[in-house]
Amino acid sequence: MTRRAPLSGIRVLDLSRVLAGPWCTQNLADLGADVIKVERPKLGDDTRAWGPPYLKDENGEDTTEAAYYLSTNRNKRSIEIDLASPEGIKLVKELAKHCDILVENFKVGGLKQYGLDYESMKDEFPTLIYCSITGFGQTGPYAERPGYDFMIQGMGGLMSITGERDDLPGGGPQKAGVAVTDIITGMYASVAILAAIQERNHSGLGQHLDIALLDCHISMLANQNLNFMTSGQAPKRAGNAHQNVVPYQVFKTSDGFMIVAVGNDSQFRSYCTALGIPEYGTDPKYATNRARILNRSELIPSLEKIIATGERDAWIAKLEAVGVPCGPIQTIDQVFAHPQVIARDIWKNIPHPTGGTAPTTASPMHFSATPIQYKRSAPMLGEHTDEILKEILGKS
Structure with a gap:
């Protein structure tokens, strides 16, 4: 039919x-x-x-x-x-x-x-x-x-x-x-x-x-509206960082930029292991997303310093291997040349x-x-x- x-x-x-x-x-x-x-x-x-x-x-x-x-x-x-x-x-x-x-x-x-x-x-x-x-x-x-x-x-x-x-x-x-x-x-x-x-x-x-x-x-504006409606505080610009999740942002590598989107505490532990700092994954200051938000100003510079030492694609391969969501920042011509987009x-x-x-x-x-x-x-x-x-x- x-x-x-x-x-x-x-x-x-x-x-x-x-x-x-x-x-x-x-x-x-x-x-x-x-x-x-x-x-x-x-x-x-x-x-x-x-x-x-x-x-x-x-x-x-x-x-x-x-x-x-x-x-x-x-x-x-x-x-x-x-x-x-x-x-x-x-x-x-x-x-x-x-x-x-x-x-x-x-x-x-x-x-x-x-x-x-x-x-x-x-x-x-x-x-x-x-x-x-x-x-x-x-x-x-x-x-x-x-x-x-x-x-x-x-x-x-x-x-x-x-x-x-x-x-x-x-x-x-x-x-x-x-x-x-x-x-x-x-x-x-x-x-x-x-x-x-x-x-x-x-x-x-x-x-x-x-x-x-x-x-x-x-x-x-979704969650940003509710951030204000529940707290009474208007959200502010945070660049490429996430207001409610850490680390969930752009990181600079030795040869470009990449996005890391750690969505839960298990992924954060895997992320830390891949970066060679497994102790961060269990540190009370960083072990939970709530703690990471409160200690963002201390945590992020440490992560940035480590990520900056390696190449983008090498980091992506390493993080993907342990199930951490990540990816490159591409220009539109690169988007249309990507194998997934072609497929x-x-x-x-x-x-x-x-x-x-x-x-x-x-x-x-x-x-x-x-x-x-x-x-x-x-x-x-x-x-x-x-x-x-x-x-x-x-x-x-």
Whole structure:
């Protein structure tokens, strides 16, 4: 029996752009949903212009397709619609009749002028699952303000716990190296949509999903939130060290850097034996994680001094042999050359209309019976306009 993709038969009207919304809808597209990406005529999604780098054509020349845009729009179809025109608004509503989900990331109230906000559409489309992604949500004093990943990383607390300690060289707030707030918001939105689909199977009704960057970002802080909520003390930057586990950080070797992630006291004893200091593993000052946290300032310099005398790969081999979690710090080119990454087939290539292929990072979702299919690279602007209008709306 041939089984269909998990979201086969589900259609998504995607009015989002940049990252959080498109990341959500790319997940849905990977799972088999038909995602129709609505874009502004001639300009399209903002990220189409966020380059270089750009995709190369079959002759090795730059196309107009920015790598940023390619990273978050595969498996979708693109249609150009002018929302500023009555005809464009009518087309969106016509398409909405044939869709299960609508995803948008306009500012709060931004679609009301077009009659495309949830309140304007809910009665006409009672089964539609309408997902709004905004900076601060639909309620509260900041609701109407725009929100961007970088500012939310600062406002939401992540930058207060990311970066080297203030009293050390290079100390100070630091953002993450990728737009983690947008990504996690896209993931939460995906989960919420899947839950709403399941609920609709019971009730037969759609609903409004209010997903905010700030909310998702704060939720993502996980144990750091609880460190504050249980102690009353706001966590501070600790560089590459862990707030709650010791030793769990970066160590400098004679030829590079490595990570050691000692998760329990048994691993710590194995770690000490491998370093040639087995007595540390039973010393009351270090034998338990609680003791190691209290005596961190004494313990870590001793460990750093020992690790600095050996080569990175030699240490990794030695620690792996005794079951201590550890690993190298790799550049992204080294990541894709790693045998585990190659074995997991994480680099994919998809045929592209400009000629040749477009690379994409494989979805981390693996299904035994209905694997993710990479049918389409990120679409060209308006690539499927005629196709969608004919197929779904029956227009000439």
